[in-house]
Amino acid sequence: MSKHMTRKATRHVNQNEGLIFEKSSPGKAAWKLPPLDVPDVDVSKLLGKSERKNLGSMPEVSEIEIIRHFTRLSTWNYAIDLGMYPLGSCTMKYNPRVNEVVSRLDGIANGHPYQPEKISQGALRIIKTLSDCLTEITGMDAITLQPAAGAHGELTGLLLVRAHHDSKGKPRKKVLIPDSAHGTNPATAAMVGYAIENLKSNSSGIVDTSMLEAQMNEDVAALMLTNPNTLGVFEQEIHKIADIMHAKGGLVYMDGANMNALVGKVRPGDFGVDLMHLNLHKTFSTPHGGGGPGSGPVAINKFLEPFLPRPVLISKPDGTLGFDYDRPQSIGRVRSFYGNFGMFVRALAYILANGPDGLRQTTEDAVLNANYIRKGLEGIYDLPYQSPSMHEVVFSDKLQAKKGARTMDLAKRLIDYGFHPYTTAFPLIVPGAMMIEPTESESKEELDLFIEAMQSIAQEVEEDAEVVRTAPHSTRVSRLDETAAARKPILRWKPEFETPKP
Ligand SMILES: Cc1ncc(COP(=O)(O)O)c(C=O)c1O
Known part of the structure; x- marks a missing residue:
């Protein structure tokens, strides 16, 4: 174990140092067939x-080795089932097991x-109820x-905005986006063909x-507004x-990804x-699961209804549910079938299990938890905006940067304390941003551990910033080339042989 690992760091770390990734050796197999009869x-x-004919260098391993x-x-990975996942803006909350059941x-x-609609009434009822x-x-x-x-919801939403203005015979050119917006907002507006005009936030x-x-x-x-915003x-x-928007015929599109702070309240x-x-x-509370499958429903006011993606779920005169494909003004289909059905089931299970009071409590707990962390770290980390925090709090690395430790270093050090890093360097209007969102899932004990870890990291920066600058010290690999990982991902192991040409 590295001398820089703390006591808590052992929480999620596999002790088997020195294990190698390649296990193959010739002649081994994880299977055995009976003699041919x-x-x-x-x-x-x-x-x-x-x-x-050529299987190249496919790995040859025994069953126990592969298991x-x-x-x-x-076990080398981190998960919400292991501990707090304070990634701001991502709302990494616990995925209740009842959803899975x-x-x-x-x-x-x-x-x-x-399946024909006639024998899919149960599934359609789930879609309708959700x-x-x-x-x-x-x-x-x-x-x-x-x-x-x-982001797909944003795209759908802005296509609806475009269809609305087109239907009035007055297509418009621009979308206003505050400088605190999530990065997907300007990207979406550009994809739909709008010019983006930046709106500066006030103090x-x-x-x-x-x-x-x-x-x-x-x-x-339209204005694309995240509310609560990314601060x-x-x-x-x-x-x-x-x-102001409506007076001149513009629409208000709300990025509702942060509804965790509002459900049951407004x-x-x-x-x-x-x-x-x-x-x-x-x-x-549906899983983020390695980038998907997600679900980004778009809710609208009545005047946008004719443009909704086809098909639209309707109640038929005979009392059954079915899909209406005859929607001449529809923007068309945006997803195969009707979306990620498995996610609808989980979300509905979550809503029904909580009920209105439970959902309201969830919102209150999410906001309370963020403010508990804010209080625990105020003064130790710089808080650039003093406005009340909702579900997340954004600090900056201003104080620690003087000693050479930046937000990324502090976040990496958090891994050694057994936590997933918070979100670094976002939102862009906060230089050296440290964006923390605990969600309602966390107990006071877990929040206290997190606060202690962050306090201890700030102390380390004062005493020996190098420990923080070179973190993490407890993981299999230390700092990776995150740009290459995002731009040139290697998502599966490939055997080293040429695929024979047909
Ligand atoms: C405020 C905000 N808007 C939009 C998105 C985009 O959502 P997705 O990642 O599902 O495309 C996110 C994602 O975290 C977000 O936080």
Whole structure:
């Protein structure tokens, strides 16, 4: 064990130093077949050109080796089931087991989207009930569950915005986006073909309504507003913001990925939002699972209904549910079938298990937890915006940077203390941002451990910043080339042989 590992660091670390990744040695196998009791067949005759003669260097391992290999690899990872995952903006909350039990029920797990509507009424009822719950929670009139992620919801939403303006014969050119926005917002607006105009936040970290007033005109299709924003601050002037937009025919699109701070308390439909997306894989506890499958439903006000993605779930005159494909103004389909059904089941299980009071409590706990951390770390880390925090709190590395330890170093050191890092360097308006979101899942004991770890790291920076600058010291590999990992990912092992040309 490294001399820089702390006592707590042993919590998630595999003690087997020196294990190697490659296990193969010639002649080993994880299988054994009984002697042949039927006539032998010439495989090459059966398969013809499709026979793969050269298996190259496929690994040769025994059963126990392969089991240990994968089990060991699984223990080198970090998960919400192991400890707190304070990634700000990601809302990495616990995925309750009841969700998994329900989603694995035979009739649900084995239903097929090509089944006729007549024998899919149960699945359609789940989609309908979830849609009703989400429209109630958001205060909006209708919803599509098709989009497969938050960013996909944004794309769907802005296509709806475009369809709305086109239908009025007045296409518009620009989308206003505050400088505190999530990076997916400008990317989405650009994909839909809009020019992006930046809105500067004021010193409280919210939209400056006088700037908005000055920038709003009839070329602007919409404002994309995250609320609470990525500083974890509620846009208190949201009514005024909506009035300014609506006065000139612009729409208010709300990035509702941070609804964890609002559910059961306020409804975007009541404060002037025209359309918004939700992240079921954040607010409604469905797994993020290695980038997917997610779900980013888009809730809308009535006037946008004709443009919703096709098909739309409807109640038929005979009382059954079914899909309506005859939607001439629809923006079209945005996802195969009707979205990620398994996620709908989990989100609905979460909503029904909590009920209205439980959901409200969840929101209160998420906000309380973020503020508990804020209080525990205020003064130790710089807090650039003093506005009240909602579900997350954003510090900066200003104090520690003087000793040469930046947000990334502090986050990496957190790994040695047995925690997943917080979000680094985002939002962009905070230089050296440290964005922390505990969610409602965490107990006071876990929050105290986290606060202690962060306090201890700040102390280390004072005493020996090098320990922090070179962290983590307790992991299999230390600092990776994160850019190469994102840009040129190697997602599976490949045997070293040439695939024979057909
Ligand atoms: C505020 C905000 N908007 C949008 C997104 C994008 O969601 P997704 O990652 O599902 O595409 C996120 C993701 O964390 C987010 O935090």
